[in-house]
Amino acid sequence: MRQNKICNKPITQACQIARKCFTLCQKSLHGGPDHRTDTAMSLAPSLSELIARARADMRMGVPVVLRSEAGAALAIAAEDLSSARLNDLRALGQAYLAITARRAVTLSARAYDSDLARLVLPKDVDVDWIEAVANPADDLTHPMKGPFQSLRGGNALCAKAAIALAKSARLLPSAVMVDVDNAFEIAASHGLTVLPVETALPLMADLAPLHDMVHARVPLLAAETSRVHVFRPEDGGEEHYVVEVGRPDRAKPVLARLHSACFTGDIFGSMKCDCGPQLNAALTQMGEEGEGILLYLNQEGRGIGHANKMRAYSLQDQGFDTVEANHRLGFEDDERDFRIGAAILKEMGFGAVRLLTNNPNKIARMKDQGIKVTERVPLKVGENRYNEAYLATKARKSGHLL
Numbered sequence: 001m002r003q004n005k006i007c008n009k010p011i012t013q014a015c016q017i018a019r020k021c022f023t024l025c026q027k028s029l030h031g032g033p034d035h036r037t038d039t040a041m042s043l044a045p046s047l048s049e050l051i052a053r054a055r056a057d058m059r060m061g062v063p064v065v066l067r068s069e070a071g072a073a074l075a076i077a078a079e080d081l082s083s084a085r086l087n088d089l090r091a092l093g094q095a096y097l098a099i100t101a102r103r104a105v106t107l108s109a110r111a112y113d114s115d116l117a118r119l120v121l122p123k124d125v126d127v128d129w130i131e132a133v134a135n136p137a138d139d140l141t142h143p144m145k146g147p148f149q150s151l152r153g154g155n156a157l158c159a160k161a162a163i164a165l166a167k168s169a170r171l172l173p174s175a176v177m178v179d180v181d182n183a184f185e186i187a188a189s190h191g192l193t194v195l196p197v198e199t200a201l202p203l204m205a206d207l208a209p210l211h212d213m214v215h216a217r218v219p220l221l222a223a224e225t226s227r228v229h230v231f232r233p234e235d236g237g238e239e240h241y242v243v244e245v246g247r248p249d250r251a252k253p254v255l256a257r258l259h260s261a262c263f264t265g266d267i268f269g270s271m272k273c274d275c276g277p278q279l280n281a282a283l284t285q286m287g288e289e290g291e292g293i294l295l296y297l298n299q300e301g302r303g304i305g306h307a308n309k310m311r312a313y314s315l316q317d318q319g320f321d322t323v324e325a326n327h328r329l330g331f332e333d334d335e336r337d338f339r340i341g342a343a344i345l346k347e348m349g350f351g352a353v354r355l356l357t358n359n360p361n362k363i364a365r366m367k368d369q370g371i372k373v374t375e376r377v378p379l380k381v382g383e384n385r386y387n388e389a390y391l392a393t394k395a396r397k398s399g400h401l402l
């Protein structure tokens with residue numbers, strides 16, 4: 001029996017099992033990610049479940065095998081990389097760091113792959129160097145990290161999938177990778193998740209179906225006749241919440257607010273943003289009118305997550321505005337997906353809204369998704385000396401109507 005050079009364990013049988021499972025899973029996906037026609041497939045994970053598994057692995061710092069028609073690669077989140085796993089990856093071939101084009105601009109690195117760059121890892125660098133390249137926290141104190149050698153040509157699709165997974169896991173959008181020929185053997189011998197990227201990437205870009213799992217009466221200070229709904233996506237992603245004030249008529253435009261979760265502002269009363277005052281003002285207005293829908297969407301920090309939001313705040317302390325901070329981290333101006341709000345409104349039976357917002361992008365996305373916006377209701381509260389510059393940047397660079 002052939003031996004694995006990495007872990008010195010018999011792999012032939014395990015590899016055959018991994019190939020069979022992958023093939024069966026692929027066959028189950030022909031009619032859609034959850035459409036199975038073979039009784040034997042009832043226990044096998046669907047593609048959306050494989051993506052959720054890969055996303056969880058990335059958060060834990062476990063490598064994921066990404067397989068495309070052009071080849072396969074191992075990927076591990078840059079911020080969770082250990083020295084031992086870096087050495088194991090290097091034993092398989094030339095390691096490289098996948099980063100977004102936004103981060104590449106900051107580093108003066110060539111992004112030959114359009115929206116991303118693949119930087120060759122020099123042989124003598126360690127995990128601290130990788131962390132410094134992926135994380136802009138010390139860019140000003142240690143600006144000279146290059147020069148960088150960017151890969152050109154070859155298979156960049158796996159790198160695209162790795163960055164998409166890192167973003168969905170709310171990690172820094174970067175991954176250490178190595179291209180491999182024996183992907184199934186490595187996955188089988190080390191128990192790694194294998195993800196087919198050609199089919200996974202379109203599914204990751206789609207909006208997962210959301211379901212109202214439960215709702216219950218929750219009297220609020222601002223509106224005593226309120227119920228809270230919990231919406232859960234089928235892809236294993238974060239749950240979202242809805243506060244339904246009163247009994248809104250589904251046949252009429254409802255006063256609605258798409259509110260993105262803000263842990264610091266909504267709970268602690270942070271003065272760096274206007275989120276807490278907006279939340280309270282929206283609920284108060286709905287309470288006064290006797291009805292309304294507040295969608296509390298788990299998209300912290302414009303969709304980059306708690307940790308990355310704190311990283312952005314730290315960069316703002318260094319003198320960068322909110323948009324510049326996001327770009328230096330490797331993110332776009334706004335990573336939120338407002339299709340979620342439209343899907344929830346439709347699920348609840350609403351087709352038209354009076355939208356409480358200062359953000360024209362929310363209005364555009366509602367219209368794109370078939371939700372009629374009959375009126376924009378301004379929500380101008382919460383300005384103070386700590387967030388004046390932040391609000392000015394939102395108006396100047398993001399078009400907010402302030």
